[in-house]
Structures are given as structure tokens and as C-alpha cells.
């Protein structure tokens with residue numbers, strides 16, 4: 528009799544634990560993009576820039592430029608400009624929301640090359656002094672322009688929304704894990720453009 532009760536109790540504990548495990552799965556939804564605030568994005572961008580400048584020996588200091596986040600900039604992922612002797616990198620919040628941190632990191636690396644050009648060459652473009660650093664910082668001349676077609680087309684099979692990537696990033700490797708930012712459909716497809 529005692530053993531029966533013990534067995535029953537064990538079954539109950541097991542059932543509760545199973546339920547807890549199920550809850551865990553629904554909480555940690557892998558398709559959800561991390562949602563941060565613009566000020567959190569700014570501090571991530573500051574830290575990341577410092578890390579890139581140091582690990583790649585980019586001949587600038589993080590004191591030489593400032594970074595800000597624009598909630599309204601949608602035509603570019605990012606930009607770098609020089610105004611009154613101040614070099615400023617601006618990052619697009621909507622682009623971060625739509626395409627995630629990995630894309631923003633590439634944009635930052637791209638803009639850091641422009642910052643280096645302004646600081647050490649006086650002006651910035653996508654010419655030879657840009658290309659000198661392009662491979663080292665693993666970026667492309669297109670990284671800040673969402674309109675330019677990339678090597679990879681990411682497509683939603685539900686609403687046919689298209690996005691482009693120039694490099695083989697996470698979404699290119701595992702499109703089935705990503706959610707369409709337009710209709711919410713989970714599972715995208717990738718085409719390689721020639």
C-alpha cells in the first residue's frame with residue numbers, strides 16, 4: 528500500500544516536471560528577435576566598435592568619433608559623416624529591428640572604415656582606402672545600403688517579401704529558423720544570385 532502511494536507521488540512529480548519543461552520551451556522562442564531599446568543598442572554599438580578597433584588595429588581611437596541611433600533613418604542601414612571636424616556614425620534603429628544585431632554589426636564595421644578614412648585621409652568613399660580594410664573587417668561596399676541587391680536573396684514563401692544579404696550570415700545559413708518581419712511567417716528561403 529505504501530509503495531503504491533509512493534509510486535503515485537512519483538508520477539505526480541514527474542507530470543509537474545514535464546509541464547515545467549514544456550513551459551520552458553514556449554518561453555525561449557528561438558524565432559523571436561532580441562528586442563532591445565535604442566539606448567541599449569547604442570551601448571552595444573559603442574562596445575562593439577571599441578572591440579573592432581582594438582582587435583583589428585584600425586588606426587583610430589574611439590575618442591575620434593561618436594555614434595548615435597536614428598529612429599527615422601530607413602534609407603540607409605548606417606552612415607558616417609564629418610561635420611565641423613566631428614566624425615559621426617549614425618545607425619538605423621528600424622534596420623536593427625528588422626534585420627537584427629548581426630546585420631548591425633556588419634554596418635558598424637563598414638562605418639568604422641569610413642570613420643578611419645575621414646580621420647586619416649580627410650574624406651570617405653568606397654574607393655581604394657576603403658577596400659584596403661574591407662576584407663580585414665569582413666564587410667562589403669554595400670553594407671550600409673539596404674536597397675542594393677546582395678549575393679543572397681532571402682524570401683518569405685508566404686508574402687514574398689524579399690531581403691538581401693551580401694555575406695553568408697546566420698539567416699543565410701539557417702533561413703528556416705527566421706521569421707518574416709512583414710507577415711510573421713516562420714521559415715524563409717534563400718536564393719543565391721549570380
Ligand SMILES: [Zn+2]
Nearest residue numbers: 637641668671
Ligand atoms: Zn559606405
Ligand SMILES: [Zn+2]
Nearest residue numbers: 683686707710
Ligand atoms: Zn512574409
